[in-house]
Amino acid sequence: MHDAVPQPTDAETSDGEGPGSxxxxxxxxxxxxxxxxxxxxxxxxxxxxxxxxxxxxxxxxxxxxxxxxxxxxxxxxxxxxxxxxxxxxxxxxxxQRWGVWAAEPPGSGLTATRGPDGWVLNGLKRYCSGAHSCTNALVTATAEDGRRLFAVRTGSPEAEPGARGCRPVPGTWQAIGMAGSDSPDVRFTDVPATAVGGVEAYVRRPGFHHGGVGVAACWYGGARAVARVLFTRAEQRADPFTDAHAGAVDLRLYTAGTVLRRAAEEIDLDPLDKAEAAGLRALRVRALVAQVCSEVLDQVGRATGAGPLCHDERHARAVADLSVYVRQHHAERDLEALGRLVARGPEESR
Incomplete structure (x- = not known):
């Protein structure tokens, strides 16, 4: 039996934050x-x-x-x-529906302690996507011996605030773009957890970088969604300016798609990253796809004006969602990491 999708309560509206929005x-x-x-x-x-x-x-x-x-x-x-x-x-x-809650912005974060009955987690975890719909999650937390990854069962709907369990914090996800990703803070109180791998195993495995490319594949799909309205307009009218915009957007999408396919081939050739190229690859792919997304958002907006943003709900939502999602690329911080790898190699960048 699958866990039920949360349904709205009488107090929840159709357009607000919370599991019933x-x-x-x-x-x-x-x-x-x-x-x-x-x-x-x-x-x-x-x-x-x-x-x-x-x-x-x-x-x-x-x-x-x-x-x-x-x-x-x-x-x-x-x-x-x-x-x-x-x-x-x-x-x-x-x-089971799983999430990976591994964001670690500044703040107290999540701590893990080992007792006679096993690991327990306490603290606050931010950006927990699917907080109300995931049945389980992998979460990073700081233990006495370092950062570890843990598997937890999510939710404690029957518990009062402060009781044992992990509970989304009301009011902590006010996003317009990516609102449906349901990514509030989650408060952990004595949550039983199972360690997955050893200290720092989550970030040191080759798949950490392969997964980063997977996120870029999502950004690419979002850019295609934003471009849809422009390509439809180009099909329906003979206008050289619209065609020029469509050509420019197609070029960018083709570049991103080609890079993602090349990255997939390289991952399959060296899945365990024996060449130590996975980190460099992920930084390159993510930076390029993020740049393509920004350019597509700008080009489509200039080509189509305010009309689709005001009258096409699906397009407006795609623009808002992509503008937020692509910010998982850390801009100049990630470019600095890329430049350091290019200049000094993986050993000195660790």
Whole structure:
């Protein structure tokens, strides 16, 4: 039996924050449908590095082109499946929907302590996508011996605030773009957890970088969604300026798609990263796709004006969602990391 998608309470509106908001419900329903389809085998999502990484990226791009918020949740679930396989964790069971909650912005964060009954987590975790729809999550937390990854069962709907469990913090996800990704802060109080891998295993495994390219595949799908209105306009009218804009956008999308396919081929050729090229590859791909997204957002906006943003809800949502999602690229910080790798190699960049 699958866990039910949260339904709105009388106090929740169709356009506000919370598990009953329209955006969150729509994304949760799409997420559940995606996971069910993967479980049933009607959608194939191969593990990265197994010879069919391009298929994995194509699936993520296709979901993102339809709905970026669903793609954010789907990408987290598929990433969790890959992480558990790579670090010898228990496999995902039918009916489970997983997230990967590993953001570590400044702040107190999450701590892990080991007691007589095993690990427990306490503290606040930010940007927990799918906080109301995930049944399980992989979360990073700081233990006495360093940063570790843990598997947890999410939620404690019957508990009072302050009781044992992990609970989304109301009012901490005020986003317009990516609203449906449902990414509030989550408060952990004595949450039982299972360690997955050793200290720093989450970031030191080759799949960490392969997963980063998977996120770029979602951005690429979002850029295609934004471009849709421009290509439709070019088909419907003979106008040299519209054609020029469409040509410029097609060139950018072609470049991003080609780079993603090349990255998939390289991952399949060296899944364990024996050449120590995975970090460099991920930084390059993410930077290029992020740049393409920014250029597509700008070019489509200049070509089509305010009309689609004001009268086409699907297009307006795609623009808002992509503008937020692509900010997972850390701009000059990531470019600095890329430049350091190019200049001094992987050893000196660690």
């Amino acid at each position: 329209l955006a969150v419900r729509r994304a949760a329903e799409g997420f559940t449908g995606f996971v069910d389809a993967v479980t049933a085998g009607t959608i194939e999502a191969p593990l990265p590095g197994g010879g069919r990484t391009a298929t994995r990226f194509d699936v993520l791009s296709a979901v993102a082109e339809d709905d970026l918020c669903v793609a954010r949740l789907a990408e987290g679930h598929l990433d969790a499946v890959a992480i558990l396989a790579e670090l010898d964790g228990d496999p995902v069971a039918p009916g």
